Amino acid sequence: MKKLLVVFGIAAMSAMAADWTGYVIDKNCASKKAMWGNEACAQSCIKKGAPAVFVTEDGKIFQVSNQDKVLDVAGKKVSISGTMKGDTITVDSVKAST
Numbered sequence: 001m002k003k004l005l006v007v008f009g010i011a012a013m014s015a016m017a018a019d020w021t022g023y024v025i026d027k028n029c030a031s032k033k034a035m036w037g038n039e040a041c042a043q044s045c046i047k048k049g050a051p052a053v054f055v056t057e058d059g060k061i062f063q064v065s066n067q068d069k070v071l072d073v074a075g076k077k078v079s080i081s082g083t084m085k086g087d088t089i090t091v092d093s094v095k096a097s098t
C-alpha cells in the first residue's frame with residue numbers, strides 16, 4: 001500500500017503547475033544554442049511546419065502541447081507557466097522576458 005501511495009504522489013507532483021524560463025524555438029534548431037533568440041528563423045521554420053518547442057537555458061528540450069499559446073513569442077526568451085507531463089508542457093501562460 002505504501003508503494004502505491006508513493007507512485008500516486010510522484011504522478012501528482014509531475015502534473016502540478018510550475019514556471020520555467022527559456023526560449024520558444026522551432027524543433028529543427030532547438031539543439032543549436034546559437035539559434036536561441038533568433039526570432040526570424042524560429043518564426044519562418046514554424047510557419048513552414050516545424051513544431052515549436054520550449055528550450056530551457058541549460059538545453060533541455062520540451063514539447064509544447066498547445067502550440068497556439070506560444071506562436072506569438074517564437075524565437076524569444078520567455079517565462080512559461082503550465083503543467084508538465086513527461087517531456088511535454090501544457091502552457092497556461094507565456095510572457096516574453098525583457
